[in-house]
Amino acid sequence: MVFFSSVTAKTEAIAREYMAALKGSTTQLARDSGRQFLEPELHDLSEIDFEDFFVAPPKSVANAQFFYLFLIPSYNIDTINDTLLQHLEETHHDFRIDTAPLAPLIGYSVFGFGDREGWPDEANGFCFQAKHLDKYMSKLTGRKRAYPIGMGDMKSGHALRFSEWAGGIHDVLGHVARTRSLGEGVPGSGDAEESDDGEAADEDDGEAQLDLDQVGQSSADSSRPLDDVEDLGKMMGSTDGETLPLAVDFTNYGGLFANTSTKPKATRCKTTAQLGPQVVKEMVAKNSPTYAALTKQGYSIVGSHSGVKICRWTKSALRGRGSCYKYSLYGINSHQCMETTPSLSCSNKCVFCWRHGTNPVGTTWRWVVDAPDLIFEGVKEQHYKKIKMMRGVPGVRAERYAEALRIRHCALSLVGEPIFYPHINEFLALLHNERISSFLVCNAQHPEQLAALKAVTQLYVSIDASNRESLRKIDRPLHRDFWERFQRCLDILREKRFRHRTVFRLTLVKGFNVEDEAEGYAALVDRGLPCFVEIKGVTYCGTSTSSNAGLSMSNVPFYWEVCDFARALEARLRARGLAYSIAAEHAHSCCILLASERFRVAGKWHTHIDYERFFELLEERGADGEWTPEDYMGQETPEWALWGNGGFDPRDQRVDRKGRRIENVVVREQPPGEVW
Structure with missing residues (x-):
């Protein structure tokens, strides 16, 4: 299944073109391996019910497993991306839901589209929403990241980067067809050792992860350079016990994407001061594609x-x-x-x-x-x-x-x-x-x-x-x-x-x-x-x-x-x-x-x-x-x-x-x- 979000229709066009190539690719893999592939499905994130796909995998024919692919542009305006990330956060912290409810998936991978003119590097917010999505999918699937996150600049070179990522996905699907596993170092592969691309943030699944995600969310709206998310995770992990957060009430569905007046409170005062205040966005900024579309x-x-x-x-x-x-x-x-x-x-x-x-x-x-x-x-x-x-x-x-x-x-x-x-x-x-x-x-x-x-x-x-x-x-x-x-x-x-x-x-x-x-x-x-x-x-x-x-x-x-x-x-x-x-x-x-x-x-x-x-x-x-x-x-x-x-x-x-x-x-x- 291929999921995408798009405000200006550029990502949608890429997704539809990729779907045609993916259908041909899976057809060829089915012939070569003798395995059966279901026809790939394309889903616009703004048109689906998240409960149908991201609390548990959708129901399917007997013995069929799904592979999730995401094509996600990052925006500093409010879009369906924010709603999806909020949903994944709530699912991850909901005590009524299993720790890894999407573990039945074969695997997943994410490709992010960004703009290096506005966000020159990852530390300053380049593809930050794709990275957030990759993190939460890793948690919800039990770390079944089948291929590393890909990232491309929409104004230069994204086609080459996307082609490389698509080629990697083809290789992964071929390996799954031949071996019924994702390969060495990935859960479900038969190898007990995890791959080393799991982020430092994944090592701590407690309240510290909440603040890490806030860093990425705010970095897209800030011109001030920040450390890499992984480095911040290490920095937070090394703080003394007095600055570690108290328990956070996750029953408030505002989460880290809500207005600061309703978001959960933590007590890590020193770290919060270091990271700076979270910027409150305009719902429909005048320079946003949403504004242009509505007018x-x-x-x-x-x-x-x-x-x-x-x-x-x-x-x-x-x-x-x-x-x-x-x-x-x-x-x-x-x-x-x-x-x-x-x-x-x-x-x-x-x-x-x-x-x-x-x-x-x-x-x-x-x-x-x-x-x-x-x-x-x-x-x-x-x-x-x-x-x-x-x-x-x-x-x-x-x-x-x-x-x-x-x-x-x-x-x-x-x-x-x-x-x-x-x-x-x-x-x-x-x-x-x-x-x-x-x-x-x-x-x-x-x-x-x-x-x-x-x-x-x-x-x-x-x-x-x-x-x-x-x-x-x-x-x-x-x-x-x-x-x-x-x-x-x-x-x-x-x-x-x-x-x-x-x-x-x-x-x-x-x-x-x-x-x-x-x-x-x-x-x-x-x-x-x-x-x-x-x-x-x-x-x-x-x-x-x-x-x-x-x-x-x-x-x-x-x-x-x-x-x-x-x-x-x-x-x-x-x-x-x-x-x-x-x-x-x-x-x-x-x-x-x-x-x-x-x-x-x-x-x-x-x-x-x-x-x-x-x-x-x-x-x-x-x-x-x-x-x-x-x-x-x-x-x-x-x-x-x-x-x-x-x-x-x-x-x-x-x-x-x-x-x-x-x-x-x-x-x-x-x-x-x-x-x-």
């Missing part, structure tokens, strides 16, 4: 970890061609809606995510933290810039353009995990102070932050699966206790149901979470008792990363399939004695709304929100005040938005893909009254 996709990056992007429905509403489901279901004008996030990072790698694999991921906040007012002013400025760019677009309605220059709503659901931002309550307060309503979406992986959340106009939790295994496959969470976190979030939502408008958002992905899961979802609704349940078919973003995740257009459900699922879920809820019914829909978004009977008054649905009343309650009682969702329940849901009527506002004009008009089906005119 190319249309995002405006604000500060170092926030983003804003104009929605396609905002553009559509400006031209009078229809609004998004939030307008049909809740009365939000799409042209006055700002879609943003204060955290581009997430703790899941959902198969249906539209992030194109470019956003950072992590389980703890380990980056620079921007002030809430900086983010607030920045996202407003960038949003208005994007709105003004629509001024000359044909078909834009003058009155809607004028209205769009006043933000009335903020959807904190762009990308990433908004609740991950440490000052989310302060950011929400800034929105509300300018009478901007808030819809906040979280992924049910941060229960502490969810419990601490103050006033929000509408609170969403993404419910993407009804059981542990399905959730692991579709959300690919980074937290090991993801299911327990998920359940705790549902319990917190249940507690908040008489304070916030709470919503379960179900994203249906055919082949993952649709078939035979209605009963499981009903059990989750029974546990959380949300005000509303949004059922939405997945939107396929059509990228290569989606294909790598196993998604294609075949995973996008037809609207009739979403309708069938909604009816099935409604029936399961009624069977449990839960008062929920299908209330409204937006067919264009493949979205259906189930609502609690709390929002049906005199036989009429009231799913819309009285936004003015929400702000009055906030001003009267404060963000910690007590009120119920019914206190700011809006007017009757318009008939065209109700279940069975499609959800398209008859005041707008439907068009086909070529901009040609489609005849509207008008149910009746919208009832009088202001729509937010």
Whole structure:
């Protein structure tokens, strides 16, 4: 198996070219040796679940063993490499897991790509992440390093170095095919003597190793020369007993890659002073490939970890061609809606995510933290810039353009995990102070932050699966206790149901979470008792990363399939004695709304929100005040938005893909009254 990470696609191109050569090489070795080789597999580290490969080898056909190869560029920005290294560190220190859980592997080898202009030698960080990976793989496999780590400078000579390394791998595979072992000096070879390429750090598997790894991590961000890691290991090993560390609590999953406020503490004060402080990175630095990729996709990056992007429905509403489901279901004008996030990072790698694999991921906040007012002013400025760019677009309605220059709503659901931002309550307060309503979406992986959340106009939790295994496959969470976190979030939502408008958002992905899961979802609704349940078919973003995740257009459900699922879920809820019914829909978004009977008054649905009343309650009682969702329940849901009527506002004009008009089906005119 060949694993790679790539931000600029250079390593990916090398990996794919190498895969073709490796297939030919193993085919030839199979013929020469009479052994059977499975077809090599290529895996993008940003698209796999680490639990499937790095806690134990994957399950395979009988008697098959795997050989891991890694092609790893090193970055001084936050990438999937940091997440992988954190995962390996946690696995190594997890007392519940065997000392060498990857020992069943035949072996492994790593090739690192670096830049000698920025990091002239290994002591100054050249290929530092590849070296970290090599160390942890050595520990987790029981020192089954089949071939020494290779390193190449991407700007000069990497092709030759990589060719030499690939040739060595070919020789190793040939030896394994002939002898069924890695050879002399490697565990499992029959020779009791270890090879002498094991690093000095491997001799001590205690807390000292933690500080050694911190050296490599910080060296990439420092222009100050450091000793070689092995020399530092010897230096630390020779310190007197008074400076050796006390026991370190590894139950904090922040580890050595987390913010210094949450990382484990040690007491080796002299050594820490010698090594210098650890540099806290920006999540998305302006000179990083991640920044370039996101801006190319249309995002405006604000500060170092926030983003804003104009929605396609905002553009559509400006031209009078229809609004998004939030307008049909809740009365939000799409042209006055700002879609943003204060955290581009997430703790899941959902198969249906539209992030194109470019956003950072992590389980703890380990980056620079921007002030809430900086983010607030920045996202407003960038949003208005994007709105003004629509001024000359044909078909834009003058009155809607004028209205769009006043933000009335903020959807904190762009990308990433908004609740991950440490000052989310302060950011929400800034929105509300300018009478901007808030819809906040979280992924049910941060229960502490969810419990601490103050006033929000509408609170969403993404419910993407009804059981542990399905959730692991579709959300690919980074937290090991993801299911327990998920359940705790549902319990917190249940507690908040008489304070916030709470919503379960179900994203249906055919082949993952649709078939035979209605009963499981009903059990989750029974546990959380949300005000509303949004059922939405997945939107396929059509990228290569989606294909790598196993998604294609075949995973996008037809609207009739979403309708069938909604009816099935409604029936399961009624069977449990839960008062929920299908209330409204937006067919264009493949979205259906189930609502609690709390929002049906005199036989009429009231799913819309009285936004003015929400702000009055906030001003009267404060963000910690007590009120119920019914206190700011809006007017009757318009008939065209109700279940069975499609959800398209008859005041707008439907068009086909070529901009040609489609005849509207008008149910009746919208009832009088202001729509937010």
